[in-house]
Amino acid sequence: MLFTSYEFLAFLVVLFVIYYLIPKKFQWMLLLVASYLFYLVAGIGYIFYIIATTLSTYLASFKINQLQERQVNYIKENKETLSREERKEYKAAMKKKQKTWLILCLLFNFGILAVLKYTDFVIANMNALLDIFSVGTKLPFLRFALPLGISFYTFQTMGYIIDVYREKYTYEKNVFRLALFVSFFPQLIQGPISRFDDLKKTLFDEHSYDAKNISFGLQRILWGYFKKLVIADRLLIAVNTIVGNPEDYQGVFVLVGMFFYAIELYCDFTGGIDIVIGIAQVLGIHVEENFIRPYFSKSITEYWRRWHITLGTWFKDYMFYPISVSKSMLELSKKCRKWFGNEIGKRIPVYVASIVVWFTTGIWHGAAWNFIVWGLLNCLVILVSQECTPLYLKFHKRFHVADKLWYRIFQIGRTFWLMSFLRTLDCYRDVSTTFRMYGTIVTKHNYYELFQGGLMNLGLSVAEYILLLICVTLILIVSLLQRSGSVREKLAAKPMWVRYTVYFALFLAILLFGAYGVGYDSSQFIYSQF
């Protein structure tokens, strides 16, 4: 059931009505039923994977908790008799047992993800190797169907089990509640990747009808659909024309494609998240923000703090830190300090952890070399940027431009284009094509084609370009307004006729200008297959 389908809208309306009609204590159960129904529509076979993840995580969390409780009780009961050493030894033994359950759970669930998502990628690479060595045989592809949102729910659930292991919070005793946390339908497809302790505060609560919450939630949903249907799916036509025909669209068109894709992806992904957060808000549930105006970032590091925030923090908390402070990494650092000196030695763990994280981030986005190269290039830019920090500081000390508006705009533009360049790796069919297209920006001087009707061949009419310009300007204005507080709160303070006019105009804009129905292939959200 696509978010952009009529069936989904009908599903939402029915759900919202029933949700506020039934006794409040059943609300979370209704959400569980709705979430599984939503999942079942995607394919009956997929449901077994999400159930397997839920049950395996429940079992592991139950066992880990059992061991934690046993440890507490044992120490409490034998407080007098146990020496400090014995206590430490006992704790270590218990932790080891917990770790076994944790690792089993991680292996099982990441194993499912890896097998389903990466088997064919591995086979393709093995075939390439066999080709190089002229073996003459090819391994057949297995073509597993990827269950809906598997990357998202696996990461979210594995975050939960790690937190339970780390004793950040206690495990969820009710398996059905855990099932809802894993499968909560709005965020199942494209995140955000929620933390259990954040989401549970409102997910299992009893919610009364709250007009403001519902109004704000619906506004957010409308805004999401506006971004997705009016802008993203319209730009998709031009982007597909450019990247689908790399022999015809080179030079300046590669830049146009980058620019359009930057806007398309932003509107697609943030639009989807707006819909998710809006739906949750109508239900009285708080879901974490996943974006904070990322295109206003002045550096790539800042960009990654503002873009897909929950994925970034997941990698930071569950991969970057554990790797960089691991025993083996500390030993490596020690050795490196000895060999290369203090400065470099202390950076080695950070470098290694960064490379691992960015490699994983890349491959999380897709089982293809494009994504791996994209991840590693991001890593490279961030590390080079960190290494250049002393230079930047010198520059700013000498020229005092950091506070100047024009310089800030320059930084924003620089980050935008840098990210757009990297992001182009998502688009073309392979890495070599992408780099060849990068090359044509310099070698092919066809800028004049833009002014000779070149833009008109991308599948969009003049009227549509004008519409896009107006809509993107509107998004820019809203983003600027957001910096001084919630736009919906500001709107709520306006007279009723102003509010109603704005709501209706937004609704009408989606209805009229949305790229849906006959003649449009209202695409899935880009992040839904990650």
Next chain:
Amino acid sequence: MKKKILINVAAICVAILILMFIQRLLMPKYMTEIPEGNLVEEYYDEVKKHDVIFIGDCEVFSNVSPITLWENYGITSYIRGSAQQLIWQSYYLLEETLAYEKPDVVVYNVLAMKYNEPQKEAYNRLTLDGMKLSKSKIGAIKASMMKDEVFITYLFPILRYHSRWSDLTQEDFKYVFKKDTLSHNGYLMRIDTKPVHIIPKGKKLPNYQFGENSYYYLEKMTKLCKDNDIELLLIKSPSVYPYWYEEWDEQMVNFAKENNLTYINFLEVVDEIGIDYSTDTFDGGLHLNLSGAEKFSLYLGKILSETFGVPDQRDNAEMKKIWDEKVDFYYAMKADQEREMAEYGYLKSYGAQAQQMEAE
């Protein structure tokens, strides 16, 4: 509180009115191009007292002239035809028509029996968009939808036509509230000529059997007529394209026999009718032009009048008044088309696009 509720209700009403206006604005008007898109809805403005109702595809709305039937036999008739009208659409249009009036005879052109499944969204729209919301319309939509079509877009056509915002023309604004009548009781007049050069031989088909779905609706139609005490006449109109196979004809003969109906294949009597395919068709044999339609109607009228006993209403003052106006409009349009032919050498009103669409 009461004031707030009132304001909200008023706001919703205003919003609905605006949406209704925009929907009307965005829907195709079919005034200068593809006029057959208007045929279904024109019926609702009609005084619904007809002794004969025609249903079917272009082989009725192009080949039968109700004015000729009136002038020569005093038969009051209406054609509820539309482009590539599929048999389930014919059935539901008939069901809807019978909710308004009860004719003596229903004439169904059987060409659409060859289609067992929905064919094209564009043709569905030409028939279904014009229907008023009713149980029959819902039935027709459900029976007609292609796999990738969505039911709600028929109930709220703005969801289908929203992307026309950038293609709106003066015509869309001009006819937003009221449209011109283009047909003559469902007949679309064409006076131009494009002769038939070769009488076609049909290509061999893998299977000549009409589909189950087609028979299902033909049986339903037969039952509907019998239940309402209406004579059902099955015809194959004298268009030479698309080819009408002997095997198809045989099936219709058998069906008529089994159900005690009359079936007439007018292709077998074209000489008797007097149709000359070098002068009586406007698109090489797919459809008859005015000359051909009048000849065919004259022949058909005799059968309706003599065999089926359809009454002559020319002495009925009320009917005469209504039909006199129709006759005037008919001849005015004929004169206008003759003027266009003389001035441009082709018909400006019914452009090439309409012909192409039908030809498909």
